[in-house]
Amino acid sequence: MHDYDPQSIEKKWQQRWRDSRAFEVAEEPGRPKFYCLVMFAYPSGHAHVGHVRNYMIGDVVARTRRMQGYNVLHPFGWDAFGMPAENAAIKHGTHPERWTLDNIAHMKGQLQRLGISYAWEREFATCERDYYKWNQWLFLRMYERDLAYRQRSAVNWCSSCETVLANEQVVDGACWRCDTQVGTRELNQWFFRITHYADALLEGAEHLEQWPEQVLTMQRNWIGRSHGARIRFAVIPGREADAAEEPVEVFTTRIDTIYGATAVLLAPEHPLAERLAASSADPAAFRAQLGRFRALDRTARTTGQIEKEGFDTGRQAMNPFTGKPVPIWIANFVLAEYGTGAIMAVPAHDQRDFEFARKYGLPVPVVVQPADAPPLRGETLEAASADHGVLVDSGPYSGLPSAEAMRAMT
Ligand SMILES: [Zn+2]
Structure with a gap:
């Protein structure tokens, strides 16, 4: 047996595959087809062992299916937009297009020398006009159907x-690129109206039996709820010098519990948080606290697997139903990108709010009494009662069942 000499034998077969267009495909009605799609590579410079491992797995699948008689489409492309190209361009003083195309050429050579069975004639890069014109086309279809919209939002x-950073690009509260303390800014941004699909997505999540509960919780938080009410709490001026603030908007699926809302909790990224810091007695200490919360692990903040912490801003907002002021707190488990970035805390009827209130000695008024249970009392509650029931201590709504109250209050 001859020695295995990769330089000659691989070259020989790769040439044969190229000459015979062995991995290119055309439609063949009647023959079973198989689409083997791997994650497109980011053209960061050089393929590494992680690329090789990933793409070998796809190649094994594609080659197996071919041998089983399938007409296999195994395409490859380049996910070629983003911060790394921008960073490299700044660092090396090159045009991002030059840097990106050079990297693609180099990595393509590496993948071809590995002999992976891609249909290279279908190769594309997302930075090419022929590709992104379809992104634009899709975007316009969504825009026409009111599924894409603009809104001011904190980033x-x-x-x-002088750039917006993704959450993943904020490391311990500082910019990943230059270590500057990251602030927030309100900008006009594009959003997709995924709430139109919330019910279908939540229903679909029910069927993901193999998924870890923590991941499902994050998915549910991202999806949000389509049914609920937005409620505005007016911000009460602290001192005469304070500028009038826009009301804080909160989203709730349980408006029937609003008489039990004893605080407004803001995400540390909420734009109002920075303004309250500026007008506070000790802005530096206030901002340091905000920075500490923002720097916490976002996954843990999302899933609630952190020690719930917060602090009183010293300012108050008006509960629009009771007409009474409630304190505005900053809470580390409230996230700016979910809902409105602010929630009303209803300790007696939400477990997360309950733990927070017990920790900081906030009142826990019971405003919904579950049916068929001894009356609950805030002082002796050991856990929140999230069940529907009959409203108590809820002004004109007292005595109504939850469902009826929700209709009457919205
Ligand atoms: Zn920076």
Whole structure:
């Protein structure tokens, strides 16, 4: 037996595959087909062992299916937009297009020398006009159907780089690129109206039996709820010098519990948080606290697997139903990108709010009494009661069942 000499034998077969267009495909009605799609590579410079491992798995699947008689489409492309290209362009003083195309050429050569069975004639890069014109086309269809819309919203902002940062690009509260303390800024941004699909997505999540509960919780938080009410709490001026603030908007699926709302909790990223810091007695200490919360692990914040912490801003908002002021707190488990970035805390009827209230000695008024149970009392509750029931201590709504109250209150 001859020695295995990769330089000659691989070259020989790869040439044969190229000449015979062995991995290119055309439609063949009647023959079973198989689409083997792997994650497109980011053209970061050089393929590494992780690429090889990933793409070998796809190649084994594609080659197996071919041998089983399938007409296999195994395409490859380049996910070629984003911050790394921008960073490299700044660092090396090159045009991002040059840097990206050079990397693609190099990595393509590496993958071809590995002999992976891609249909290279179908190769594309997402930075090419022929590709992104379809992104634009899809976007316009969504825009026409009111599924894409613009709205002002808070983003992470690095004042030194003068750029918006994704949450993943904020490391311990600082810019990943230049270590500047990251602030927030309100910008007009595009959003997709995924709430139109919330019910279908939540229903679909029920069938993901193999998924870890933590991942499902994050999915549910991202999806949000389509049914619920937005409620505005007016911000009460603290001192005469304070500028009038926009009301804080909260989203709730349980408006029937609003008479038990004893605080407004803001995400540390909420735009109002920064303004309250500026007008507080000790802005530096206030901002340091905000920075500490923002720097916490976002996954843990999302799933609630963190020690719930917060602090009183010293300012108050008006509960629009009771007409009474409630304190505005900053809470580390409230996230800016979910809902409105602010929630009303109803300790007696939400477990997360309950734990928070017990920790900080906030009142826990019971406003919904579950049917067929001894009357609940806030002082002796050991856990929140999230069940529907009959409203108590809820002004004109007292005595109504939850469902009826929700209709009457919205
Ligand atoms: Zn920066």
